[in-house]
Amino acid sequence: MDTIIAIVTVFLLLNIAAGLVRVFLGPTPADRLLSIQLFGTTGTAILCLLAVVDGNRNYLNIALVFALLAAILGVVFTRYWQEDDEETPQSLEDLGRELD
Amino acid sequence: MNDQPNGADEVVMFPRNLTQWSDMLLRLASFALLWFILNEGAMDSWILGVPVTIIATYASLHISPLRSWHIHPIHLTRFLLFFLQNTIVSSFDVARRVFHPDLPIQPALLRYKFRIKAETPRVIIANTTSLLPGTLSVDVTDDELLVHTLDETLPNAASLRRLEELVAKAYGLKLED
Amino acid sequence: MNLIDALTSILVVAGAVFFLAGTVGLLRLPDVFTRLHALTKADNLGLGLVVVGVSLQMDAWQDAFKLIGIWFLVLVSSATVAHLIGRYALLHGYKPWEKEE
Structure with missing residues (x-):
């Protein structure tokens, strides 16, 4: 089991590396923001798995802080992005097709 | 009150x-x-x-x-079960689509009219929408929810209505038709 | 290998499959909105499976609770962040990708 978990941990790291391709390609800032989501969720999973691989339950506390920081990062980046932009954002009022 | x-x-x-x-x-x-x-x-x-x-x-x-x-505990449990079930179903749905060689998606923006008036249940609905199969909430206005769907041929309206009913029941609210 | 270890292995590997789905979606899907779908849904279930698998290995019940707390936190935050990213992408005038007929 320990081997399997170790392999999955490395596999998840590779997932993050593959996700970095999206950061490079973009093309929009929103696409780059997506990587925060990926790093947050995958990073938390890696830390949880390390708790088993290392047999050290303190990794769970790191995972908890990591999850919290990922949440804050996402909010802060979207905020920052909004304020940074000179253009007046368009209204969302006439987008979308009516349901019902 | x-x-x-x-x-x-x-x-x-x-x-x-x-x-x-x-x-x-x-x-x-x-x-x-x-x-x-x-x-x-x-x-x-x-x-x-x-x-x-x-x-x-x-x-x-x-x-x-x-x-x-x-808050009604039985309806709350029912909502949580619905939530759990849909998290699993929607993940399988997304996984099937992205692994499929043809990438079978048909995205669209949809508007859903809220029947619930209170803010907290609306926030819960908006957040849960993102975990239903094929839907992602993108904006909440005064009386509408703007939803991006991965496939407009999915029964999006029906699942949103079901979600709203469950949240309303958990909060003990009555829905107008 | 006992039963619980086997169960953990299965759950963790199944979780990894969903993480892979999230990453494949991130790379294959055509626009930011569809990519958000892949990430919020697939990765969250992936984390959920990993969390359940890991909590089976924990001796102390507090750790299992903590793991479920972590999952819940990520679930709520990623739904919120997905909403924010989607909203700002629309506000900045990005048109969602549509299938050509």
């Missing part, structure tokens, strides 16, 4: 009736439970834990006022 059938939010800083007291106690209990879990049940941590719990409850009043409606 219950004369507002759709539970329109109202800023309440101190509990005035039984429902609000029970909400306040529920918040205290939840923060205490959170502290208990984070500190792995260590008894001596309560020297800090008690004041922190009280401060957190007080701070939560500033963010969301005390509710003036009842």
